[in-house]
Amino acid sequence: MSATTKRESLQDLLDSLPNLVEHFYNDTLTPHAATRSAMSPVPAEFTNWRDEQHAWRETAVLFDQSHHMPELFLKGPDAFKLLNYVGINSFDKFVPGRAKQYLGCGPDGKVIGECVLHYLEENSFELISGMPLLNWVQFQAETGGYDVTVERDNNTALNPTGRRTNFRYGMDGPNAEKIFTEVIDGAVPDIPFFRTARVRIAGIDVLALRHEMAGHKGVELSGPYEHGDKVRAAILEVGKEYGLKQGGTKAYFSTATESGWMPYPVPAIYTSSELRPYREWLPRTSWEANTQIGGSYLSRNIEEYYVTPWELGVGRLVKFDHEFIGRAALERFANQPVRIRVTLVWNKEDVAQIQGSLLQPGIPYKYMDLPVCYYSLQQHDEVKSRDGTLVGISAFCGYSGNEAEILSLARLDPEYAVPGTELLVTWGEPSGGSRKPNVERHRQFKVRAIVGPAPYAASVRRMKHETLSKTQAV
Numbered sequence: 001m002s003a004t005t006k007r008e009s010l011q012d013l014l015d016s017l018p019n020l021v022e023h024f025y026n027d028t029l030t031p032h033a034a035t036r037s038a039m040s041p042v043p044a045e046f047t048n049w050r051d052e053q054h055a056w057r058e059t060a061v062l063f064d065q066s067h068h069m070p071e072l073f074l075k076g077p078d079a080f081k082l083l084n085y086v087g088i089n090s091f092d093k094f095v096p097g098r099a100k101q102y103l104g105c106g107p108d109g110k111v112i113g114e115c116v117l118h119y120l121e122e123n124s125f126e127l128i129s130g131m132p133l134l135n136w137v138q139f140q141a142e143t144g145g146y147d148v149t150v151e152r153d154n155n156t157a158l159n160p161t162g163r164r165t166n167f168r169y170g171m172d173g174p175n176a177e178k179i180f181t182e183v184i185d186g187a188v189p190d191i192p193f194f195r196t197a198r199v200r201i202a203g204i205d206v207l208a209l210r211h212e213m214a215g216h217k218g219v220e221l222s223g224p225y226e227h228g229d230k231v232r233a234a235i236l237e238v239g240k241e242y243g244l245k246q247g248g249t250k251a252y253f254s255t256a257t258e259s260g261w262m263p264y265p266v267p268a269i270y271t272s273s274e275l276r277p278y279r280e281w282l283p284r285t286s287w288e289a290n291t292q293i294g295g296s297y298l299s300r301n302i303e304e305y306y307v308t309p310w311e312l313g314v315g316r317l318v319k320f321d322h323e324f325i326g327r328a329a330l331e332r333f334a335n336q337p338v339r340i341r342v343t344l345v346w347n348k349e350d351v352a353q354i355q356g357s358l359l360q361p362g363i364p365y366k367y368m369d370l371p372v373c374y375y376s377l378q379q380h381d382e383v384k385s386r387d388g389t390l391v392g393i394s395a396f397c398g399y400s401g402n403e404a405e406i407l408s409l410a411r412l413d414p415e416y417a418v419p420g421t422e423l424l425v426t427w428g429e430p431s432g433g434s435r436k437p438n439v440e441r442h443r444q445f446k447v448r449a450i451v452g453p454a455p456y457a458a459s460v461r462r463m464k465h466e467t468l469s470k471t472q473a474v
Contacts, residue, residue, distance in 0.1 A: 008284035011276060020270055020302050021293060026435040030292040030377035031131070032264065033068040034253045035438070039157035040067045045248040049371050052251035053401040057457075059243030060173035062235060063252045065220075066164055066228060067156040069129035072137060073165075076148035079123050086140055087117075088309060088330065090319035096121045099194045099209055103309060103317055104133050106275060109329025110268030110306040112136050114314075118196060118209070128168075131287040132267040139281050167228025170211065171235065172218030175242035180208070180219050183238040191219075202227075202234040254371040257398040257407040260455030262313060262341060266293065266378050268306040294376025294434060296426035296444060297393055305380065308333050311411045313341030313454060339392055339411035343456040344383070344425060346406040347448035354427065354445050366428035366442040368406070373397040375429070375439050382426040383410055383449075391416040394425045394449075400456070407456055408449070421451040 017023050033039035042064045046052065055061040074083065084091045086104045094100065102117035113133030118126040127134055134152075141150050153165040171179065181188050185200040191210040199208050204227040209220040223231060236244065256263055267288055269275050282288055293305065309315050310333065318330055357364035366375065374397075381394040392412035399406050408425065416423060428444035 009280045010282040010284060010286055010289045011279040013284050013289050014270065014279065019300055021298070021300055021305075024291055024293040024302075025298065025376075028290050028292045029437070031287045031290045032377050033155070033157065033249065034263075034372070035292075035374045035377055037249055039155070040249055041156065042067055042252075043248045044250045046246040049248065049250040049254070050401050052245055052247040053254065053371065055243070055245040055247065056173045056255070057402040058174070059245065060171060060175040060179055060239060061245050061247040061251070062232070062239065063170040063247045064232070065168040065170050065252075066166070066225065068249075069168070070131050070134055070155045070158070071129075071153040071165065072127040072134040073151040073153070074125045074127065074137065074141065074148055075123055075151075076146070077123060078146040079125055079148045082140055082144065082146045082148055083117065083125060083137070084322055085324055086137055088318045088324055088326065090321050092319075092321060094119055097196050099196055099211075101194075101314065101317065102127065102133070103314060104136055105309070105326035105330065106268050106272055107326055107329065108268060108272060108306075109308060109326040109333055111265050111309060111312065112267045112269060113265070114312075118207075132269075135282060135286065135288065136267075136269075136278070139278050143277070143281070164225045166222045167225050167231065168220065168222045169228075169232060169235065170218065170220045171244075172212065173244075175239075175244070176219060177217040179235065179239045179242055179244060180217075183235050184208075201231045204231050206231060250371055254398045254400070256396050256409065257343075257371075257400045258402065258455060258457035260313065260341070260343065260409065262395055262409050262411075264378055265307050265312060266291065266302070266305040268303075270302050292377040292436065293380065294378070294429065294436060294439070295380040295382075295394075296429060297380040297382045298430060305378070307411070308338055310338040311341065337414050340414055340417035341454045342410050342412055342417050342419075343452040343454045344394055344408045344410050344423070344449035345452050345456075346408065346425070347450075348406075350445065350447045351406050354447070357443075363432070363441055363443055365445045366433070367440065368397075368427075371399045371401070373399070373406070373408075376436065381408070383412060383416075384424045384426070384446075385416060386422065386424065391423065403456065405456075407452075409454060412451070417451060419451050419453060423449050423451065425449050 096119050099118045103114040104112050113130045115130030115133045116128040138150050141148050189197040191197045196209045206221050206223040211220045212218045354365040383392040383394050385391050394408045394410040397408035425447045427447050428442050432441050433439045
């Protein structure tokens, strides 16, 4: 292959840039449908996002997750061995019919990505969502000498086939279990948290995963894509009696405000000399080459955006019962103080002043687009104490109609992560805003915020406490 036809890699991009943060901060479009609605054919709203939010608390909601999440299918005699080596999770008691929140780190112990991992059957696994981790697993599969096969099914916007392998629907809310019980053919299986079972809906074989998002017995349903409309129609027909609503992308991507999940960390791959072969393997068109950083916190060092599992609030997943990439570094982190995941509850008067600036002459404060106040995929807003000390980073920010609050998820220094502590969030980017096309000229505003628990919704906290106490091996 000649030099003129050589495929450009992520490493080629890095070599051409004077500063990677500046590039991600100003010149990329997010590679995810969360902030680019055109990347998913699912409507932004079926009715309106306010009612759709209330549905997961009051009745039931059905989300179509068939289009925005990539998937990777891994098969072969070494599949279990490979996943065990990449993942920080314990694989003890991990058998077919189980699933787990799967997370991988680099040699430095910083997070590369996460996804949901299904153990389908012996030597057969499915990894769902989390493009950076799927790419990392595929790289290990192709370069590590493992006896495995890899099949990719990218999200709809990046899928050359124009269709997906599986449909995927998520249903939650207090009536979700009643709908699930009535819609399936035959006996109702008892599915513990993060376990799966095969069921039939409208005569179609469907994989059901018990997956609570809103503090109820929710379920995620997947099966052959060509039968997705038939299965959805059956669910909606049964759901009429129980107030089931279809949820659009606006409501779907706002769920993290209540659930406490901190999505889309910056993958820690850009600087390590050990990961240069990986960066040379990743193409210039990859997710990692086109991610998007924003917010009032701006560092010229990309490593300042890396996080550990503890900072994401998932330190419980780290198990030192096996050898895995990054183990030595994580063992060191385990005994060090790290920032703690919390929810910040924003002052309502300050929020009203921000939005009210739209009705005043001059440059307004940064617009808060509801229900998710994104202005980048990976948002990093400064959190300061009352005396101006930087004490953490506020990330995902949005509105919960169920709580009637603007909430953000934050990583704070331990001494400031105490519920009830009042802090200041700097809302808006410096110098009038970046060059991102979705960022208008604006002013910054220091928002008062009170530290609260994560997850914030009491029903979700109760569910997680109950289920995690029973499923520590997940």
